[in-house]
Amino acid sequence: MCIVFVIAMVAFSGCMESKTESYDDAAWLNLYNQSSEKIDSYIADIQEIGLGSTSKQLEARDKYRELENFANSTLAESKEYRVSPELESAKEDYEIALVKFAAFASNGRQGIGDLLAGKERSAALSAAITDFSDALAAKTRSESKIRNLTSATAEKTTPTATTSTAKKRTLTEEQKELAITSIEGYTEVQDAAITQDGDQLxxxxxxxYGTNEETAKDLGDSFVRLVKTFGPEEAPGKEIGPGIYDYLVGVYYPNGDTVALGAKVSNARAIHW
Structure with a gap:
């Protein structure tokens, strides 16, 4: 999911010598690249583990702790870098994402503690989903800003490849309509919608009213599968599988109350509810 290529390093580090001495753009972008991929890996691991048994819950709790520590340490390191004004906004968004990923991990740990204590529902796990959504949104904003800053250089270097990649990552209206029409064919579905912001769907x-949580999750799973089937990603098999998009999936009653809320990062194989 990391979108900063070598060309980004050239775009920011290949400035005037005086600017290179003043700003840490190349070093921060390197931190961004490495930490972004590591966070994606942590999220994918957490989603793979699941919460189906006590042993799985304990394993997931350890992974949440690792993610929390990593996000906090990366945030501290990021704050040490001084970047150019053009990159400052992207850096700020990424640091917001790191704060939210740390909160997501902290609430995830607390939520698992609630489950281990025998509680059927956990406010901490609900908060973790919100934190995760906020973290993905901030991370997507950061990626988009970096992409915009490097797009001019990228187009000059590889115009055909850049255009092709952009088209490949954008769902067409026809693809959206096919997925929406298909999910609305389910008797339990009254309405459906898809919005895209970069690589986040x-x-x-x-x-x-009265639809239970498990049914809602099944519908959300089916909707993602339909999008993958009609869109540019590899079609799903027994698992939804990895792809190129981050997904936020919400199932709601007509009054807006949430029935189920989940998310899947691009390299995860299933939705994290």
Whole structure:
């Protein structure tokens, strides 16, 4: 999911010598690249582990702790770098994402503690989903800003490849309509929508009052599978599987109350509810 290529390093480090001495753009971009991939890996691991048994819950709690420590240490390191004004906004968004990823991990740990204590529902786990959504949004904003800053250089270097990649990553209206029409064919679905912000897709489903959480999750799973089937990603198999998009999936009653809320990062194999 990391979108900063070598060309980004050239774009920021290949400035005037005086600017190179003043700013840490190349060093920060290197930190960004490495930490972004590591965070994606942590999220994918957490989603793979699941919470289906006590042993899985304990394993996930350890992984949440690792993610929390990593996000906090990366945030501290990021704050030590002084970047150019052009890159400052992207850096700020990424640091917001790191704060939210740390909060997500902290609430995830607390939520698992609630489950281990025998609680059927956990406010901490609900908060973790919100933190995760906020973290992905901030990370996507940062990626988008870096992409915009480097796009001019990228187009000059590889115009055909850049254009092809952009088209490949954008869902067409026809692809969206096919997925929406298909999910609306389910008797439990009253309405559905898809929005895209860069590599992040937000999927929403409206269901009748009384629809239970498990049914809502099944519908959300089916919606993601349909998007992958009709879109540019590899079609799903028994698992949804990895792809090129981050997904936020919400299932709601007609009054807006949430029935189920989940997320899947691009390299994860399943939705984290």
């Amino acid at each position: 937000s999927l929403a489903i409206i269901v009748p």
